[in-house]
Amino acid sequence: MTKTTRRTFIAATAATLATPTLLRAELNTVQRNASGFMAQKWQDHFDTFDRVTILCDTNARALHYWNPENGDYRIYPTSVPQTDELTKRGLTKIVRKKHNPSWTPTASMRERDPSLPVHMEGGAVGNPLGTRAMYLDWPAYLIHGTHDTRKIGRRSSSGCIGLFNFMVEELFEITPVGTQVRVL
Template sequence: MSNSRLTRRATLLGAVSALATPTLLRAQSTDAFPQVEDPIREQTPVRRNISSFRQQNWQDHFETLGVGCLLADISSRAVHYWGGDGQTYRLYPSSVPMTEELTKRGYTKVVRKARNPSWTPTASMRERDPTLPERMEGGAGNPLGTRAMYLTWPAYLVHGTHDTRKIGRQSSSGCIGLYNQHVEELYEMVEVGTQVLLL
């Protein structure tokens, strides 16, 4: 009797293993994971502390609300938006510049907006990476994602990204990046003239 029980148990385990094998092989497939990402030990640690995403008040950073205010908090990697109606408030996780040298801080404003923006890498970006194109039209693979809001500072933007691994990291050449679905929502609310502070 005990032999047949072991045989049934072994048969059942063997059947479950056979059924699970294709799923396990798919999960271990290298197609599911990035091929060019740096080893995690070489990446900058990311603060994933919920307290970094505390609601803030626009009055702590701006003199007037105007048509709206946008705060890019570089240390907590979060973007805060207050609408000109005095009621609308949004908080989004963001990517921030890779180094302090690439980081610009201070007050500016939104001067232009674009859907599916084209991308023209700066001379310094192309110097750091000569494989970059001179220009890339909007669409899949474009580093600016689906929406962009241009600031008074040349080559500094708040934009989306197709590479979702960048959000929450020091990964940009100076811009503030958002998930595409977040930048699309923000784009509809932000007006040209919106005050911006990179802090």
């Protein structure tokens, strides 16, 4: 038979009281991630559906793609901006696409991290834009790939939406310039 000490009693009580909080936190995480990978209706987010359409859901960390011509609908896991202050939300469009994009950190990125290079050529090891980039009509905001697969599903970017390279390559091929994009 074990003797119950005050220390054992306090530790057991703390663990018992913390359990519901931990379970609620885990449940919220699972619900957020699961809800992002449930089908969405374009009508809930766009007034017209006359061209390819993309919805970037920063809360669910998912990108939804629709093509009205062939009924194609796809969902991709993404990385999202590190903070709400770095997240631009609203309606935009893709204005340019680039294979192996070069990267020039913005002044605010270099201010936050002075060790960043001034410029990095496309295809260079460590280039955070990966193998493809689709530029939005908001300056310095992109949908792009990443070589760092640990970033997907996390708040890890300085404002962009990131995808696994093989997924952004697929999306790049089926997404024309002019695609309407909404970031939530």
